[in-house]
Each structure stands twice: as structure tokens, then as C-alpha cells.
Amino acid sequence: MITVFGSINIDLVCRTSHLPRPGETVPGSDYQLIPGGKGANQALAARRAGASVRMVGAVGADDMAAIALGELEKDGVDLGALVRRGPTTGMAIITVDDEAENTIVLSPGANARLTAADLASNPPGAGDTLLLQMEVPFAESLAAARAARAAGARVLLSIAPFLPIERAALAEVDIILVNETEAADLARHLGLEAGAGGPETVATLSKALGKTVIATLGSEGAVASADGAEILVPALPVVPVDTTGAGDTFAGVLAALLDQGESLETALQFAAVAGSLSCTQAGAQPSFPRRSAIEAALNGPSSNA
Template sequence: MITVFGSINIDLVTTTARLPRPGETVPGSEYRLIPGGKGANQALAARRAGAVVKMIGAVGDDDMAATALAELDAGGVDLSGVQRRGKTTGMAVITVDDHAENTIVLSPGANAKLAATDLQEDAIGAGDTLLLQMEVPFAETLAAARTAKAAGARVILSIAPFLPVEREAFADIDMILVNETEAGDLARHLGLNPGSTGAETVAKLARELKRTVIATLGADGAVAATLDDTISVPALKVVPVDTTGAGDTFCGVLAALLDEGADLATAMRHASVAGSLACAKAGAQPSFPLREAIELSLGVDPAFP
């Protein structure tokens, strides 16, 4: 089983021909309200990939809460661990341009009130997976990691959005997920020189932190470094429409495959395809593929033997 301890948001999304410069107003489309939040995104991606998933998070007492939880509920994610905290549900204001690039401003709302004690000690056990991100208080995230690690669970941390993390914070983390930019930022924060490629950077991080480190590389796929090996997988070739949520899709699907016992290379192939498929549709959660679509794409693309 996968337990996700993390954020639940509403994404307010508008599209425009190009992203505005500071102080500039540009015309946009009709806005859409779409369920989001990195925690919720990863939970839904894992569930659609076939995992049993429980969400530990917080929403507000506002009208946005029902919308924020709608896709999770419809998708079969266990929401018994979701709390009502404060007046407002978290919101991300997202602008997407004609090249599928985006800017995001995040207001945390109830996410700022999530506590590690919301993860009950008897709710996670040996062989389970705890999936973490960086949109709820980091001290609570680390405390949740300690609880899960003590119970014998696998603990995966997605360092997104990026915050400088000290070495000691990884004590209870088994696997670190970053994108290529975040990998370089983490290396520099730890006093390392990033490599000339994503593979070199994650290899340096893995040796330094003695943890498996995985970086998504956009159209170039993804790369993982363990203490013994480096694994690279390609991306699926798609025409990008909106990259919002693609990294979360990768994280959720990776966790789902690992949780069911797949080896790292197999899990990464599935996750890379899923992340690519998510870029081909607008919005975050509505774009997350089902397991059948992932398997079909793996079967027809010669890049994935």
C-alpha cells in the first residue's frame, strides 16, 4: 500500500500566448478550477497506475475543498486521512503559454496546518511505501518519514518545489526524486559541483548521500543512480500541451510499480511513459494516465524494449 503525506490544492489555470514579463498584463483564456497539489497529484497518479493509496492531507472549510478532493474520490483514493483545517484550501495560480511552459504561484492554505501526527503509527507498516513532497511543513514531513521508517516502510521524497535540504534530513529517506534543475540545485547546496549531464549529477548525489537518487530530464527521459549502478530510460515522444503535473505523475507511478514489487528499471520505464502521456493533455490530474494506457504505450514504442 502507498500512503501519501502531502498537499491538496485547487489549481486555478489560465492559458496565454506567452508568459507575462514583470509588471505586464497579457490576455488569457477562461480560467479553469482543477484539483491539484503535489501530494494529491502523486496519490492519484499512483492509484491510476493500480496501487492501493491512502491520502494524508488537509483542506479548508471553504467551497473549494470538495472540488480539490473530487478526482481523488472518484479515482478510489482512501480519503479517511484528510483533515479539515482552517478557512481555506490550498490554491495554485497557474499560467500556461503556447509552448506548454508554465508559471505557478502557490498559496498553501490548509496545507500549512498538516501535522505528522495525522499519520497514525498503525496506519503504515513493513513493506508499505510513504510518498512525500515539499508543499507541507518540512518538519512535519520529516517526522512522518521517521514514523514510516520505524514501521519498516519504504520512504520516497520528491524535493519539489525545491528547498535546500541538509544531509541529516535524509536519515529516514530511502529514495530521492528531483528534476534536472533541482538535482543541480541540491548538488550546489551540498557543496558539490553538478555534473555536465543529469546522470553525472545524480551519481554524485547518490555517492554523497548514500541514497538512490532519480532525476527526470524532460524530453530526455529520466536517470537513476544507486550506490552500484546507473539506470537511464527514455521519454515517450508526444506533442506537449501542458507540462503541469508531469513530474508528479512520474513520482506516483514510480512508487506504484515499486510498491507492487517491480525492479527499479521497470518502475522507471512505466513512470517515464506516464509522465510523457501527462504532458499530452491539459491540466494536472485530468491528464494522468491509467495503467492500461501506460502498458499500451510501452508495448508499441520501440524505445522501450
């Protein structure tokens, strides 16, 4: 069982030819309201990869809550631990340009009111997986991590969006997930040499922290470093439409495969391909692939995995 303790948002998405510079107004498309939030995204990605998933999160008393929960409900994510706090559901305001790059402004709403006590009624147990991100109060995530590890659960932390984290806090985590930029930011924050590239930085972080560290490398795939060993897996070559949610897809699918008992290398291969597939459709949650699509891509002639 995977428990995701994290954010639930609405993504307000607008497409434009180029991202606006400071002070610039650019014409955009009709906006879309799409379920999102890193916690909900990762929960949905894990569920579509075949895992049993419980979502512990908060939404507001507004009409946006129903939209935010729509995909989770449809795919059978357990929402029994959901809480309603405050007037507004979290919202991410996303602009996507013609090169599939994006900018995001995040209004936390109810996510800022989630507490570790919300996990207490049905906490992860021995052999379970707790998946965390950085869009709810980190002190509450840290308390949840302590409780989960004490019960014998595996703890994965996606340091996205990046916030400075002290070394002592990372002691409560088993696996650290970052992208290449976040890996460099974390290394610098901890006073470590960032290295010439993602794999080198990941190896440095893993050695210094004594943890498994995994970084996504965009079109280059992903790399993991654990106990001095490196695993590098390729991405699936695709023509990107929208990169929003690719990192969350990777995190959710990785957690799903590990929770199902697969090796780290196999989990990385599935996660890298799933992240690539998610870039081929617009929006975050609508783009998340199902297990059958990931397996077909892994086994197909176009796959390098």
C-alpha cells in the same frame, strides 16, 4: 499500500500566448479550476497505476475543498485520514503559454496546518511505501518519515518544489526524486559539484548521500543512480500540450510500481512513459494516464521504452 503525506490544492489555470514579464499584463483564456497539489497529484497517479493509496492531507472549510477532492474520491483513493483545518484550501495559480511552459504561484492554505500526528492513527507499516513532497511543513514530513522507516516502510521524497534540505534530514529517506534543475540545486546546496548534466549530478548525489537518487530529464527520460550503478530510461516522444503535473505523474507511478514489487528499472520505464503521456492533455489530474494506457504505450510501435 502507498501512503501519501502531502498537499491538496485547487489549480486555477489560465492559458496565454506567452508568460508575463514583471509588470506586464497579458490576455488569457477563461480560467479553469482543476484538482491539484503535489500530494494529491501523486496519490492519484499512483492509484491510476493500480496501487492501493491512502491520502493524508488537509483541506479548508471553503467550497474549493469539494473540487480539490473530486478526482481522488472518484478513483477510490482512501480519504479516511483527511483533516479539515482553517478557512481555505490550498490554491496554485498557474499560467500556461503556447509552448506548454508554465509559472505557478502557490497559496498553501490548509496544507500549512498538516502535522505528522495526522498520520499516527493509521501509519505505514512494514513493506508499505510513504511518499512525500515539499508543499507541507517539512518538519512534519520529516517526522512522518522517521516513523515510517522505524515501522519498516520505504520512504520516497520528491524534492519539489525545491527547498534547501540538510544532509542529516535526507538520512530519513530511501529514494530521492528530483528533476534536472532540482538535482543541480541540491548538489550546490550540499557543496557538491553539480556535474555537466543530469546523470552525472545524480551519480554524485547518490554517492555522497548513500541513497538511491532519481532525476527526470524532460524529453530525455529519467536516470537513477544506486550503489554505483546507473539506469537510464527514455521518455515517450510526444507533442506536449501542458507539462503541469508531469513530475507528479512520474513520482506516483514510480511509487506504485515499486510498491507492487517491480524492479527499479521497470518502475522507471513505466514512470517515464506515464510522465510523457501526461503532457499530452491540459491540466494536471485530468491528464494522468491509467495503467492500461501506460502499458499500451510501452508495448506500442511508437515506444522507445
